[in-house]
Amino acid sequence: MGRVILHCDLNNFYASVECLYHPELRNKPVAVCGESELRHGIVLAKNQIAKSYGIQTGEVIWQALKKCPNLVILKPNFPLYIRFSELVQQIYSEYTDLIEPFGIDECWLDVTQSTGILGSGRKIAYEIKERIKRELGLTVSIGVSFNKVFAKLGSDYKKPDAVTVITKENFKQIVWPLPAKDLLYVGSATEKKLSSRAIYTIGDIAKSSPEYLKRILGKWGEVLWIFANGFDTTPVTPPLFEDNIKGIGNSITLPRDLTSYEDAEYVIRMLSESVAQRLRQQYLKCFTIQVWIRDSFLFSITRQEKLQTPTFLAREIAQKAFEIFKKNWSFKNSIRSLGVRALDLVCANSFYQLEFDSLKKFKLEQLEKTIDRIRKRFGHTSVLPAVLLTKPDLPCEIALHNKIHPVAFFK
């Protein structure tokens, strides 16, 4: 029996949730935008009416207002979106336990084993769609197919509130005429390279030889050829079985530019607190620290270094990250965004060479685990390093957004 994969994509997720709670806005163009005073002033989501004005996700607020002066702009309410995302996942879990989230509003479901009891993939998809509409007041687009890539294409094919079934028999009619950029992992640079060689559609990719694509795009060329021909066999992997997380990181665009090492140290400390806490939650330690810096001209660099021994201590991560930062940044330009990432992850209780001050490190680990417990009970800001109270114009925590992070297709 072939696989039956569903890709469920909630339509205009943030905007739909807002319109559900504000019925008076339902017939108006609505956009959920980052806070412009914190310089996150871009469109995060828009409703169908705003879409008809040509407003796009990622657009700056003033550009959106130029296209639609009566656009209703709302601030994001992430805890509410996370609640809805969890409610949707509860519905999915009644159909299969093989659920792989792909961001906050998208999921793959492998319902192969459920089809014997619950009916075909199409039937399950329609049932899920109707339940989400009735129980949560949201619409969803669902792609049903025999692999993850085509299921995703299916959910993008017809929007909103639609089910598209792509089978081994009909994929050449549905998928192949679509533009190449609709295929997973074809970004604007790849699209340019392909179109310069007269490869415009997914069908053109499928009909090219894998060797030729490899010559143009490297190993990704071959991957795209596999995707386009429907040979993708990537399994749906629930996060529970995700034993190969590549890294844990946080980054932030700051309300003001950073102009000094003191500022940078503050932000690095704040980010490291969050990264360390997430490492401890996952029972992981890291061997490598990476720092990402983007300046006020949107030029960015990434630098990384190895640690002597693996760690999940915020102070060690912050110390190393700041060391890397000082080596690589001279403040010719001010900084707009900063990120800290922990890489080369190992299990927290795996064996490694002891140091002379291992006992001291063990005590610090116990201390930071205790801080986690206090934060869990009384909130993240109940215990903070004193340094994070010194700059009221910069944020002192990032934990709120930890649940919302993009997920990679290849893990």
Added chain:
Amino acid sequence: MRKIFVEVYAHFSKEGEITPISFVWLDGKTYEIDKIIEKRNAASLKAGGQGIRYKILVRSKMLYLFYDENRWFVEFT
């Protein structure tokens, strides 16, 4: 359709089941819930919101009572 938040007296069972018993209306009076006709997750598309929806009978009038994130509201025309 209006959304009216109300104070509710409810029974919480050992199993975690919540059963509303009565609520305080805008006039300050407490109204007993005579019967719960249906209970399910639902969106309140007209009043705005989402939660556990109780279709209830109060003095022979049918109402929808929602439990949305620790708050109760009634859909009222």
